[in-house]
Amino acid sequence: MEYPILPNKSQDPRPPGAQCTSSRRRAVMLMAFGAVALLAIGTALYRAQAAEGESPASAGEKAQAWDQIETVGEEDEWVETVYDDGKWIIIGERGIGIPWYDVEPYQIPIRKWEDIPMYPCSDCHDKWPVNHEQRPMVEEHTDLVVDHGDGHFWCTGCHDGRGLDFLVSKDGRFIDMDLSYIQCGECHFEELKDWEYGSHGLRIGLWRGTRVLRNCVECHNAHSPAIAPIEPNAPPKIRGNLVRFSKPAVEHSEHSKVWERVAPKNN
């Protein structure tokens, strides 16, 4: 099954009310960012065009480049590099998603096939029509708890109803499963910014060289993202003949807590 790379309203099977007004949204966005912001959109495609010696892109071409930023679901656009087990991907020369700042290039591990074992979803979902109705799951996905967004979210809010192999952005564009952080960042943009710059999330591998980042969904369960409290590791042992000076033993409550005291000798 071949999916459209660019949003095409004529092929959009969703009811008219569910369609995003992508053209109006794009126009507003274009006006808002202006020419300076557009220059900062350094997509791999745009850079490739520039590298081929073409004339500076007109406003229309830039708009087209903006369209294609997030449509990197094409496998031939990925560059695999050998790192540990050769499972990391580079995406262009910079982060994707938010175009108004320069982040250092980074890589993320591929999650499809192995970490998402049921992928591709279309293996099953091609056979059934998409049911947009919010309902309890009784046959499949029974272990799935959607505790995200105070009950406002349902499957097709994030997974694309046209072809369930992809996620869908708020303006109806396909997002590859491995690039799910783009979708997370549509709402959690502060976290996405922190993550791309490196002050949020886990960096794996070396401190030097190209950064390899854990994707959002490797730590946060996208369906119920709250992280429950866990049991801590054991506290440090108290040395030798010392005991912990426990809180009830402090007679005057004004006194600060003391860590260690000499143990009382047995009478």
Place this chain on the structure above:
Amino acid sequence: MPVQNDAPGLDQSGKTHNHWTRRSLLKKGGLWGLFSLLFGGASAVAATAVTEDSGILSDAIGAFFQNHYNRMTKDEVQEALARIERRAKRTYDVDIEVSNDPPQPGVVYGYALNISKCKGYRKCVDGCIEENNQGRDPQIAYIRVLELDAGSLELNRSDHYYDSETVPQPGKIYLPIQCMQCDNPPCVKACPVDATWKEPDGIVVTDYDWCIGSRACMTACPYSARQFNWTEPKIPAGELNPHTHLLGNRPREKGVVEKCTYCIQRARKNRQPACVEACPTGARIFGNLLDPKSEIRYILENKNVFRLKEDLGCEPKFWYYTD
């Protein structure tokens, strides 16, 4: 240059020659005699007394005469590394590899810790203990996670023995403390024998063979980051980390002070410290302060950072920040 009586020098004709006087001859002869007696006697004892493992005594003698790390020649360093490897083989029956990676040029290590992300799991503490071969009984830990009341940084009301069933507890924040690798380290000034110093990449290291265990550095450290080996460190042989550094996580002995080195054995191989890799929350950021594109520089320039006890002027290279 005046001609000295007891030293080789120039005479008035300008020719160099060894000017042996009775005094210098006696002095040098006596010294050499002493040395030969010592070594000769030692080797004789080694030849006779030690039968199976002939390296023990010679290793002990070699370790006794081992020079300060910064004064050792390359060959002497190699001998010291081999001695530590042999000793670990005898003690733990584990083949360890002791490296002596030099500091990388253009690198000064810095650390940032997000206290709004830290949940007090203590994963870093155990990751550090496994990596750095600390003694297990009594337990030595380079990292202490302080539990504080939210809304304050009153360290005297903190508790690092917290043992709640789950963390994070409501109304509490968690503040891990370890060696901050100060740029103006008071521990270095306090050491009476120069056994600890700051490396060019900013890591404060200790020559564990030169340390005499005076514990002056522990008194000087405002963060209580240094730990003393009151007994011979006890490590289960299976848990010994074989990838070690001479100034880092090599097996230590009784009576020396040890400290966090930002995992010098890893950092100088471009790897991240064990605490960074152990932390599941991503609260810990490690990197090169001199690289303007590094993550830590982004945090220092864009986040709300503070340092602990900054007013003491130690210039710690360890920043705490909040989201």
